[in-house]
Amino acid sequence: MAFGLNTFGPAPKTKVLKMLGYEKYKTEGLYSPAFEHDSCGVGFVVSIKGEKSHDIVEKGLQILKRLSHRGAVGADPQTGDGAGILVQIPHDFYKKVFPKLPQFGSYGTGLLFLPPNKEERKAVKEAFLKIVEKEGQVLLGFRKVPINESEIGESARKTRPVIEQVFIFKGKRVNTRLEFERKLYAIRRKIEKEIKAESFYILNLSSRTVAYKGLLMAEQVEEFFLDLKDPDFKSAIALIHSRYSTNTFPTWDLAQPFRFLAHNGEINTLRGNINWMRARGIDVIVPGGSDSAALDNVFELLTLSGRSMAHSMMMLIPGAWEHDNLMRKEVRDFYKYHACFMEPWDGPAAIAFTDGKDVGAVLDRNGLRPARYIVTNDGLVVMASEVGVLDIKPEQIKYSGRLEPGKMFYIDTETNRIVEDDEIKEEIYSSRFYGQWLTENMVDLDDLHKTGSSVRTGRDLSLQLKSFGYTREDLKIIIKPMAEKGQEPVGSMGNDTPHAVLSQRPQLLYNYFKQLFAQVTNPPIDPIREEVVMSLESYVGPQRDILSESPEHCRKLRVHEPILLNEELERIRSIQKNGFKTKTISIVSPKSLDAICSEAEAAINDGSTFLILSDRGVDKKHSAIPALLAVGAVHQHLVRKALRTKVGIIIESGEPREVHHFALLFGYGADLVNPYLAYEAVGLLVDEGSLFLDETTAVNNYRKAVNKGLKKILSKMGISTLNSYRGAQIFEALGLSDEVIKKCFEGTPSRIGGAGFEIIEKETQLRHQAAFAENGSDLLDTGGIYQWRKDGEFHLWNPESISAIQDAARNNDYGRYKEFAGLIDDQSKQPTSLRSSFKFKAAKAIPIKEVEPVESIMKRFATGAMSFGSISGPAHETIAIAMNAIGGKSNTGEGGEDPARFKDNRRSAIKQVASGRFGVTTNYLVNADELQIKIAQGAKPGEGGQLPGHKVSALIAKTRYTTKGVTLISPPPHHDIYSIEDLAQLIFDLKNVNPSARISVKLVSEIGVGTVAAGVAKGHADMILISGGEGGTGASPISSIRHAGLPWELGLAETHQTLVLNNLRSRVRLQTDGQIRTGRDVAIAAMLGAEEFGFATTMLIISGCVMLRHCHLNNCSVGVATQDPVLAERFRGKPEYIINYFNFLARDLRETMALLGIRTIDELVGRTDLLEVDEKLLPWKAKGLDYSKILYRPKGESHCTQKQEHGIEKILDRELIKKGSGEYKIKNSDRSVGAMLSGEICKKHGEKGLPEDSLRFKFTGCAGQSFGAWLAPGITFELDGLANDYVGKGMFGGKLIIHSPLKNIVIGNTSFYGAIRGEAYIRGMAGERFCVRNSGVNAVVEGVGDHGCEYMTGGRVVILGPTGRNFAAGMSGGIAYVYDKLGEFEPKCNQAMVELEELSLGDQKTVKRLLENHFKYTRSPIAKAVLDDFKAEIKRFVKVMPIEYKRVLTEEEIELLEVGDG
Amino acid sequence: MGNPKGFLKVKRKTCGYRPVCERVKDYNEVFTLRSDRDSEEQSSRCMDCGTPFCNFGCPIGNYIPEWNDLVYNRQWKKAFELLEATNILPEVTGRVCPALCEAACVLGINDDPVTIKDNELAIIEHAFKKGWVVPRPPKKRTGKKVAVIGSGPAGLSAAVHLNRKGHLVTVFEKDDKIGGIMRYGIPEFKLEKHILDRRIKIWEQEGIVFKTEKNIKKNPDGFDAVIWACGALTPRDLKIPGRELEGIYFAMDFLTGNGNAKGKKVVVIGGGDTGADCVGTANRQGARCVVQIELLPCPPIVKTSSSHEEGCERKWSIETKRFVGTDRDLSVRSIRCKNRETGEEFEIEADLVILALGFLKEEPKEKFCAGDMKTGPSLIVRAINDGFEVAREVDRSL
Structure with a gap:
């Protein structure tokens, strides 16, 4: 992710050379480069002994080539997204080409990207001369770097800078290397600040390392830089990087490696990290860089400050220490100490770094990026995102390992050794007395003196509640369930109310914000099952200088939960310890934001360490300033003044009540929040008998619910700790003016402008005046957001519109349909959706008969992904039958489809592949016309789902290939998609299984979705679906339904514009859905860029749904969204109704098209010029809205005209299919081996495939990703060697045998994900997430990484070795047997859903059989040892038994011994 | 839930x-x-x-x-x-x-x-x-005065809402008691009148002034606003031959004590709720038999009110052609009817005929009107709503 120049506000007042150059930061329409993401392949090769050779450089380049499938190409196939190499300075070579060089170490050098214009180049060089001299160093000169640009791409060539190299001689007064590096750094920073030209960039400037990189494809690096070919060009270290960027205009300077590091992943908290650096008054982050570049900037600063690389990296990317009791106390103390002044840079990351002497690598705390390494017998270490990137003979391999989350891999080329993680950490923590410092300086809130005082409003409670906008609904639907169950409330059926800025009613400021969420470029986290990585602990109070360390650095207040009780707040208010001082600042009007900011500043100058912004004291004359506005203004003000880190900000407000509110307060800078009025509301519910709990319990429950909800919101964005989330501004505003954003929420996107301060003020006043009106009623307002009410908020689905559409469809009455369309389309009384404010421009009409016929239009209609499970069988089939009849497409939804439906008219053309992979069999995949990868869903993007055991009926269990009564969890992320190149891999997998199906990817609208879509298009998706954030759902937290995701108008327009600008639109089709109902909606969707249109809620309503919004209760009284057979009987829907509706819709659309003079939909796509804003429709708040970005129309091809190149013509499977059983060589670029073969088998033989061992393939080498994916029955794969990630993904009955002479890591991460049947025998260890969401594979492996058997629902797994942390998280079914030789398994097992037991006789038989097979196939010595002394050894096995599974098995008396003889 | x-x-x-x-x-x-x-x-x-x-x-x-x-x-x-x-x-x-x-x-x-x-x-x-239903007078009086003419549901609704807003409300009623159609149009066996009295007492305590037996014809002086809510007073008639005969009553007259069904053969014309009320009243008065006829065909689901259970023959699709009397005392003896489905004509014996055919809508002339007077005859609950809406309008105008 990169941010535009404006991140830093006005540019510093230095002399800026104005230069020409390509426009790098241009923003067009909704497209903004600020939301680009990148992700990549990263690796290094190093000689442990520090032996420099050209061979190392060549090997580095070789790795680069072998990772090329992890990079991407844009519309121009010859232009990559960037690649490069970082090496030690090849002194001999430079001496040869630049003879006046002094000795190695006494000069610094680096490559420069210079402007093509000669004059400008001259100016740059002059600046160099001046600054180098000023810094007391000597400029030796410049060297033209020889290049060969014949092979590089067109767009790379067009933007290519002139590349030269600078040499700087060490000045006399510089003594140490570090001093010299600091000088070089100072020179670089000064020049960077002085010359702000877009084609000027310093790759690095160092006396140790040099980087060669550019807008190149991996294999082009070597050919482009002629230096790299010279045999004298030698290094002991080669660190490489190949970039896969979503962005549309990749640039030369964003290629990696940077000065110190190369990064694969994404920093989710970047905005906050940048702001916090700025708040410290540290200006090191170069504007316009990527997240990786910013991280490099700060890493560089920390190392130059004198910290070691390892120390610096541990500060920036700490392990998950908060809940890890297995971690050494000293290490935890180290992390805790540093948490006091550095917030984590959070997000998936594999980072390799070097200073030219040492080389290291780390992973993020959750291990979300793959990194494997090999140590050879001749002293070489090869680390890369994949194994097999260098062809190393097996006998040469000494050790094969993987990077582990929280651990560091480190090589010291001077002492010639690999330094163990423990050792390196010990060296760091033992250098200071972190533990002692913490004990002496850190204050725990729990230890503070209890004041006993707790303020309660009591009197006028209802007036207070009204003034803060509480409604009866807030109490009943939000607060009550939270206080009752400690859970956020769940709802269903989407959001059809007006956007805050369009609503006629006064809205809380919170409602103008939408939560952002991770999709594709970065995975959301599961905050429940992977709670080990989450933390809400806060260290509040003044922060000290990050460049030094002292005991006082940890003088902070430690608070375990950020939601304070009243009494806790009082403790802080009266704190008298450690020099802490608290100041309460009233935010009750009349008072200006400026006055509050000045008060805050004055308080800090007066020595206050905590500021409490308080809105207590609201009465008839005083209303509260929205707390969010106040905290935003104060936080931003203090950041600008570099004062923010001097103080902790605490909010004492009556306003926040929903989780979304709290998330916003923290996201915009609050340290702690005390929601005193929400507590009183809880008390009220207790008093009036709505809650049968005592008040303390109820308040604690409420707080628990907020905490849980907060974790969920953090995790949706892929953020694990509140410390890094705070101030990270992970929101988009919808309907706020620039003036508000600038003052209070700077950096937050607000793309259509909107309400200013006066409107916000007026909304507050309206509420306040109504509350304190004379003779006003005590009764709280109705609300009507979650449930329609006559006197509540407007809903598009209301009794009138529901009746109209049902009548129309049932009676085949077009007149009634038109009444319906009128109710929806004419929103003059209450504009609701963004599109409601549009009108069609007058155009020359054509006769309707010239318009594309109804039949062909209907082919573009699809129905939304609603699983059989979320809706009843009859409802699901009714929709499928209707869609098959009109030539449209219905969608299975997540959860498979009964194979009996595959061949008849009840078949769903679209088969969905979601994160749970339930029912995704090979047979399911080959029976699809379209395979849809669901990345997110509109109602709850970034979240997983859960089908509780009691809803898993026999039929559902059958279609999902699981066990009746056992809970099914869909994880928030696809565990095989943590970044964009992973998605490309899944697309490739699916295309292999079923080459005739088109592959679509479902995304949800949010800012940046366009750039994500560009990446998806580059990943070869055939169709991209942009879902609106308002869409319906079976069950979702209420706050997600309303506050996560944006309307499709924005997402679709952004995607369309970005793809057109990028020349990618012609390769991919676009579909949109989310509250589309009428011909007008469809026409607008087409104009904004969609070729196809999806409908879900409307389908249900036509089938009889009356919006009870009970889907999550399994209690649908009309039999639509239920699995209860009694209720399903009540279903009255008919396919004819749906067919009628679609005929009406197409007819309605044709009428519009005729009026607009448009003949075909293709002609209509992207025609925003036919739309204009209906100004007079905009309500009072919305006068400032600016739709021009949505209506922007870029030039270029604007609909899909060509097919994607999937690259499946020359793959290994073609050979396997042709030649059949036999022996084959395999390498890491042979990906998805077995998938196409399996698809062929299921196409021919269906579900049952072939008899066991019918086809046997033996491979030697390193297998690429997804080895044995969806392996069909009858196929046996044997691999002698190593395999990468996703082994056995979706395996469906095949047999997989992998052995390697190595003891160590043999297969990568995420293996047997969603596998259904079959057997696997792995001699060696596996990475993280072994058997994740396994439904039924029986597997043996000799050790696993973290999160083993996560979400497993079936199958038997034997683990003959160590496991990582969080084993069995979310494991609801199946059994694991762990050979716990050392007795250390228990603390590593997440026992929330499982019990540890002894093995029964039946279990022993199972294990024995599996081990016999394991030995038979792999000759495993471990298996042999166990079998040889089975009676004794079997006692050392632990049985991991899911509690629910056990209950079900006992009830059903299912035969446990289901393991075959093999 | x-x-x-x-x-x-x-x-x-x-x-x-x-x-x-x-x-x-x-x-x-x-x-x-x-x-x-x-x-x-x-x-x-x-x-x-x-x-x-x-x-x-x-x-x-x-x-x-x-x-x-x-x-x-x-x-x-x-x-x-x-x-x-x-x-x-x-x-x-x-x-x-x-x-x-x-x-x-x-x-x-x-x-x-x-x-x-x-x-x-x-x-x-x-x-x-x-004992939760207690007077809740407004906390503060605005000093504005509003007159409401008519004390049916619409008028009362307007009065109550305006009183809650702090205005001083006087309700004028032409009859001797407050309640309008609720008091005079609904028989006791459906709504005992003490129910109304119980409520009116509370409203009096809240500060609403009720003035009965005041037949107001034009805007009274001394008020900041006047709301007219006099109901729909003109019953729909059946102008067919024989209408002048004795023994034919409008429902509202019958329900307020005119005519007596004791020992009589009663025909109620009109199949609505008021008709049913007449059926019940006639039975209580001791009618020999009661027949209720309706012009429209029998609906798929027939609503049976308690009055029907008490004894009544119901006929559908019946058009009344004329009233037949005897020459002697000029009172009605039967009605001549036609079945609209079969076309068959027949007579029903009747010595008391009740016309329960609803009321006519008249065009209101006043600025603020509420209830049946504005909308034409409708339900009590609609009148309550209308009174409320007019009250809101009046409140805004004050």
């Missing part, structure tokens, strides 16, 4: 009725109140719909799902507070409203609807019993 599965477990159960043989002998209310326990159970049938069609169907937008939920949870007091927020006369609508809400109830799509009307009545009667 107290119990999500309530609608599957509990069968619909309405208020009970006293036995016909007993109730026709008096003018006391025909039904018996349900026990609180029954009401709590019945409330559990409410599904607390995301889109409550009942709330939509109810002209005054009663918060039906909310109070159903509260009743289920035995939070009667809160239920009462919510009921009171939308409805000034739940004890009347709970007895005599045709319950559009129940017709709209989502559960009614494929099951028996929730007993919304009975739940409403249960809440308000519970509240009266507990």
Whole structure:
């Protein structure tokens, strides 16, 4: 992710050379480069002994080539997204080409990207001369770097800078290397600040390392830089990087490696990290860089400050220490100490770094990026995102390992050794007395003196509640369930109310914000099952200088939960310890934001360490300033003044009540929040008998619910700790003016402008005046957001519109349909959706008969992904039958489809592949016309789902290939998609299984979705679906339904514009859905860029749904969204109704098209010029809205005209299919081996495939990703060697045998994900997430990484070795047997859903059989040892038994011994 | 929603009725109140719909799902507070409203609807019993004066709402007692009149001034605003031969004590609720037999009111051609009818004919008008709503 120049506000007042150059930061329409993401392949090769050779450089380049499938190409196939190499300075070579060089170490050098214009180049060089001299160093000169640009791409060539190299001689007064590096750094920073030209960039400037990189494809690096070919060009270290960027205009300077590091992943908290650096008054982050570049900037600063690389990296990317009791106390103390002044840079990351002497690598705390390494017998270490990137003979391999989350891999080329993680950490923590410092300086809130005082409003409670906008609904639907169950409330059926800025009613400021969420470029986290990585602990109070360390650095207040009780707040208010001082600042009007900011500043100058912004004291004359506005203004003000880190900000407000509110307060800078009025509301519910709990319990429950909800919101964005989330501004505003954003929420996107301060003020006043009106009623307002009410908020689905559409469809009455369309389309009384404010421009009409016929239009209609499970069988089939009849497409939804439906008219053309992979069999995949990868869903993007055991009926269990009564969890992320190149891999997998199906990817609208879509298009998706954030759902937290995701108008327009600008639109089709109902909606969707249109809620309503919004209760009284057979009987829907509706819709659309003079939909796509804003429709708040970005129309091809190149013509499977059983060589670029073969088998033989061992393939080498994916029955794969990630993904009955002479890591991460049947025998260890969401594979492996058997629902797994942390998280079914030789398994097992037991006789038989097979196939010595002394050894096995599974098995008396003889 | 599965477990159960043989002998209310326990159970049938069609169907937008939920949870007091927020006369609508809400109830799509009307009545009667229904005069008077002409549901609704806003309201009524159609158009056995008196007393204590036997014809002086709510007073007539005969009464006249059915053969023309009220009254007066005829064909679902149960023959698609009398005393003896479906003509013996054909709509001339006077004849609940809306308008104008 990169941010535009404006991140830093006005540019510093230095002399800026104005230069020409390509426009790098241009923003067009909704497209903004600020939301680009990148992700990549990263690796290094190093000689442990520090032996420099050209061979190392060549090997580095070789790795680069072998990772090329992890990079991407844009519309121009010859232009990559960037690649490069970082090496030690090849002194001999430079001496040869630049003879006046002094000795190695006494000069610094680096490559420069210079402007093509000669004059400008001259100016740059002059600046160099001046600054180098000023810094007391000597400029030796410049060297033209020889290049060969014949092979590089067109767009790379067009933007290519002139590349030269600078040499700087060490000045006399510089003594140490570090001093010299600091000088070089100072020179670089000064020049960077002085010359702000877009084609000027310093790759690095160092006396140790040099980087060669550019807008190149991996294999082009070597050919482009002629230096790299010279045999004298030698290094002991080669660190490489190949970039896969979503962005549309990749640039030369964003290629990696940077000065110190190369990064694969994404920093989710970047905005906050940048702001916090700025708040410290540290200006090191170069504007316009990527997240990786910013991280490099700060890493560089920390190392130059004198910290070691390892120390610096541990500060920036700490392990998950908060809940890890297995971690050494000293290490935890180290992390805790540093948490006091550095917030984590959070997000998936594999980072390799070097200073030219040492080389290291780390992973993020959750291990979300793959990194494997090999140590050879001749002293070489090869680390890369994949194994097999260098062809190393097996006998040469000494050790094969993987990077582990929280651990560091480190090589010291001077002492010639690999330094163990423990050792390196010990060296760091033992250098200071972190533990002692913490004990002496850190204050725990729990230890503070209890004041006993707790303020309660009591009197006028209802007036207070009204003034803060509480409604009866807030109490009943939000607060009550939270206080009752400690859970956020769940709802269903989407959001059809007006956007805050369009609503006629006064809205809380919170409602103008939408939560952002991770999709594709970065995975959301599961905050429940992977709670080990989450933390809400806060260290509040003044922060000290990050460049030094002292005991006082940890003088902070430690608070375990950020939601304070009243009494806790009082403790802080009266704190008298450690020099802490608290100041309460009233935010009750009349008072200006400026006055509050000045008060805050004055308080800090007066020595206050905590500021409490308080809105207590609201009465008839005083209303509260929205707390969010106040905290935003104060936080931003203090950041600008570099004062923010001097103080902790605490909010004492009556306003926040929903989780979304709290998330916003923290996201915009609050340290702690005390929601005193929400507590009183809880008390009220207790008093009036709505809650049968005592008040303390109820308040604690409420707080628990907020905490849980907060974790969920953090995790949706892929953020694990509140410390890094705070101030990270992970929101988009919808309907706020620039003036508000600038003052209070700077950096937050607000793309259509909107309400200013006066409107916000007026909304507050309206509420306040109504509350304190004379003779006003005590009764709280109705609300009507979650449930329609006559006197509540407007809903598009209301009794009138529901009746109209049902009548129309049932009676085949077009007149009634038109009444319906009128109710929806004419929103003059209450504009609701963004599109409601549009009108069609007058155009020359054509006769309707010239318009594309109804039949062909209907082919573009699809129905939304609603699983059989979320809706009843009859409802699901009714929709499928209707869609098959009109030539449209219905969608299975997540959860498979009964194979009996595959061949008849009840078949769903679209088969969905979601994160749970339930029912995704090979047979399911080959029976699809379209395979849809669901990345997110509109109602709850970034979240997983859960089908509780009691809803898993026999039929559902059958279609999902699981066990009746056992809970099914869909994880928030696809565990095989943590970044964009992973998605490309899944697309490739699916295309292999079923080459005739088109592959679509479902995304949800949010800012940046366009750039994500560009990446998806580059990943070869055939169709991209942009879902609106308002869409319906079976069950979702209420706050997600309303506050996560944006309307499709924005997402679709952004995607369309970005793809057109990028020349990618012609390769991919676009579909949109989310509250589309009428011909007008469809026409607008087409104009904004969609070729196809999806409908879900409307389908249900036509089938009889009356919006009870009970889907999550399994209690649908009309039999639509239920699995209860009694209720399903009540279903009255008919396919004819749906067919009628679609005929009406197409007819309605044709009428519009005729009026607009448009003949075909293709002609209509992207025609925003036919739309204009209906100004007079905009309500009072919305006068400032600016739709021009949505209506922007870029030039270029604007609909899909060509097919994607999937690259499946020359793959290994073609050979396997042709030649059949036999022996084959395999390498890491042979990906998805077995998938196409399996698809062929299921196409021919269906579900049952072939008899066991019918086809046997033996491979030697390193297998690429997804080895044995969806392996069909009858196929046996044997691999002698190593395999990468996703082994056995979706395996469906095949047999997989992998052995390697190595003891160590043999297969990568995420293996047997969603596998259904079959057997696997792995001699060696596996990475993280072994058997994740396994439904039924029986597997043996000799050790696993973290999160083993996560979400497993079936199958038997034997683990003959160590496991990582969080084993069995979310494991609801199946059994694991762990050979716990050392007795250390228990603390590593997440026992929330499982019990540890002894093995029964039946279990022993199972294990024995599996081990016999394991030995038979792999000759495993471990298996042999166990079998040889089975009676004794079997006692050392632990049985991991899911509690629910056990209950079900006992009830059903299912035969446990289901393991075959093999 | 107290119990999500309530609608599957509990069968619909309405208020009970006293036995016909007993109730026709008096003018006391025909039904018996349900026990609180029954009401709590019945409330559990409410599904607390995301889109409550009942709330939509109810002209005054009663918060039906909310109070159903509260009743289920035995939070009667809160239920009462919510009921009171939308409805000034739940004890009347709970007895005599045709319950559009129940017709709209989502559960009614494929099951028996929730007993919304009975739940409403249960809440308000519970509240009266507990003494929760107390005068709540406005905290502060605005000093503005408003006159309301007519004390039917529309006028009272306007008066109550304006009084709550702090205006001083005087209600003028031409008859001797407050209540309009509720007092004079609805028979005692459907609505005992002490129910009205109970409420009016509270309103008096809240500060509303009631002046009866004041037949106001033009805007009275001394008021900042005047609201006219005099109802629809002109009954629809049946101008056919024989109309001049004796023994033919308009329903409203009959219900207010004109004519006596004792020992007579009664024909009620008009199949609506007022017609049913006439049937019940005629039976109580001791009619020999009662026939009710309706011009429209028999609907698929026939609504049987308590009065019908008490003895009445109902005929559909009947057009009345003329009234037939004897020359001797010029009173009606039978009516000549035609079956509109078969075309067959026949006579029905009748020595008392009641015309229950509704009222005519007249064009209102005043600035602020409410209820039947403005909308034409309609339901009490619509009049209450209309009174409220006009009150809001008046309040804004003051």
